[in-house]
Amino acid sequence: MGVDWIFWVVLALIAFAIVAASIVIKLDKKQVAAPQPTDELEPPAEAEPEPAEAETTPESETTPEPETAVGLDVPERPATRLGRLRRRLAGSNNSLARALADLLSADRIDAEVWEDFETTLITSDLGVGPTTELVEALRRELAVDGVSDPEQARMILQRELLKLVDPSLDRSLNLAAAAGQPAVVLMVGVNGTGKTTTVGKLARILVAEGNSVVLGAADTFRAAAAEQLTTWGERVGVQTVRSDEGADPGSVAFDTVKTAIEAGSDVAIIDTAGRLHTKTGLMDELGKVKRVIEKQAAVTEVLLVIDATTGQNGLNQARVFADVVDVTGVVLTKLDGSAKGGIVVQVQRELGVPVKLIGLGEGVDDLAPFDPAGFVAGILGE
Numbered sequence: 585m586g587v588d589w590i591f592w593v594v595l596a597l598i599a600f601a602i603v604a605a606s607i608v609i610k611l612d613k614k615q616v617a618a619p620q621p622t623d624e625l626e627p628p629a630e631a632e633p634e635p636a637e638a639e640t641t642p643e644s645e646t647t648p649e650p651e652t653a654v655g656l657d658v659p660e661r662p663a664t665r666l667g668r669l670r671r672r673l674a675g676s677n678n679s680l681a682r683a684l685a686d687l688l689s690a691d692r693i694d695a696e697v698w699e700d701f702e703t704t705l706i707t708s709d710l711g712v713g714p715t716t717e718l719v720e721a722l723r724r725e726l727a728v729d730g731v732s733d734p735e736q737a738r739m740i741l742q743r744e745l746l747k748l749v750d751p752s753l754d755r756s757l758n759l760a761a762a763a764g765q766p767a768v769v770l771m772v773g774v775n776g777t778g779k780t781t782t783v784g785k786l787a788r789i790l791v792a793e794g795n796s797v798v799l800g801a802a803d804t805f806r807a808a809a810a811e812q813l814t815t816w817g818e819r820v821g822v823q824t825v826r827s828d829e830g831a832d833p834g835s836v837a838f839d840t841v842k843t844a845i846e847a848g849s850d851v852a853i854i855d856t857a858g859r860l861h862t863k864t865g866l867m868d869e870l871g872k873v874k875r876v877i878e879k880q881a882a883v884t885e886v887l888l889v890i891d892a893t894t895g896q897n898g899l900n901q902a903r904v905f906a907d908v909v910d911v912t913g914v915v916l917t918k919l920d921g922s923a924k925g926g927i928v929v930q931v932q933r934e935l936g937v938p939v940k941l942i943g944l945g946e947g948v949d950d951l952a953p954f955d956p957a958g959f960v961a962g963i964l965g966e
């Protein structure tokens with residue numbers, strides 16, 4: 585009996601020990617297993633900055649080591665750009681498409697509905713004159729055909745808008761230079777519109793098309809301006825002629841053309857300092873820069889850079905710049921952040937010169953030749 589009792593106690597102790605040991609082992613395993621998921625999560629967390637770095641903006645490009653011929657960028661072909669950027673255009677300008685949808689979904693298109701539609705056109709900076717023309721044409725056609733089919737109405741609007749944008753204008757850059765001279769592109773505009781960025785982006789396009797290019801930093805107002813331009817040039821292996829802060833911008837422009845002639849370059853693009861169109865002294869200086877260039881070569885393009893978000897003010901600037909330097913083309917920047925694409929029509933009417941290029945972002949290849957059909961499709965949200 586006594587022995588039996590001891591036997592059962594020992595057995596119970598052994599059983600208890602086995603159960604306890606297995607619990608301890610299980611807990612241990614959990615503790616070892618626990619860190620594993622965090623270990624696995626850590627590398628992606630560290631890797632995260634990489635995509636951000638890969639998505640280079642002009643500013644972030646100032647940090648990489650000096651470029652070698654091997655490290656040069658390969659700019660995107662211009663022909664593929666507008667297609668890629670159209671979605672961005674559609675995203676920022678689709679108020680027109682929405683207004684058209686509202687117009688057509690109204691039970692009865694009465695005076696008030698037309699008024700709302702007109703307001704949308706005017707707030708997209710189309711201007712009062714073109715808006716009236718467009719609305720009249722649309723009213724006429726919708727009434728004549730009794731159009732209630734949204735697709736048909738959209739096509740009418742598209743056709744009328746295209747007429748206003750005027751597909752017949754020659755929007756190619758004039759790069760036809762006399763023998764032994766480079767084509768000269770002079771970039772002008774008020775402060776911060778995107779001149780320097782556009783010079784850089786344009787250099788990329790011209791290089792991609794096989795041209796040899798020289799840049800001129802005739803913005804001597806700030807040392808950083810020449811630095812900014814040089815960085816753009818280095819990315820595509822293009823020389824930038826520059827001088828010290830405060831130097832005469834005319835003499836930098838002169839040296840740029842001289843360098844381009846000596847190197848047998850196809851194109852010289854000259855960046856200028858931003859200046860308010862109301863400052864007569866600065867506007868006179870711009871006229872002088874142009875005249876100094878013309879001592880050596882014809883200025884084949886004077887591109888006025890207008891920020892699309894500035895609206896009516898952009899038009900006032902355009903008038904004064906056109907008077908001083910004979911603007912031959914307009915670059916409309918920041919269309920990506922604006923629902924005011926209608927300014928294309930107004931600025932062309934005001935100056936009698938076409939919009940030749942549009943800026944649709946801060947990325948290095950976010951400049952596209954202006955294509956009227958693609959643009960209209962974009963602002964209609966297609």
Ligand SMILES: Nc1nc2c(ncn2[C@@H]2O[C@H](COP(=O)(O)OP(=O)(O)OP(=O)(O)O)[C@@H](O)[C@H]2O)c(=O)[nH]1
Nearest residue numbers: 775776777778779780781858917918943944945946
């Ligand atoms: N979103 C957007 N930003 C742009 C575009 N073009 C230029 N920018 C930005 O606008 C800012 C001013 O551009 P800059 O090229 O320095 O303008 P700028 O006319 O040379 O300026 P100043 O020399 O000071 O007169 C920069 O932050 C550019 O990245 C564009 O098409 N879209």
Ligand SMILES: [Mg+2]
Nearest residue numbers: 779780803809
């Ligand atoms: Mg600048």
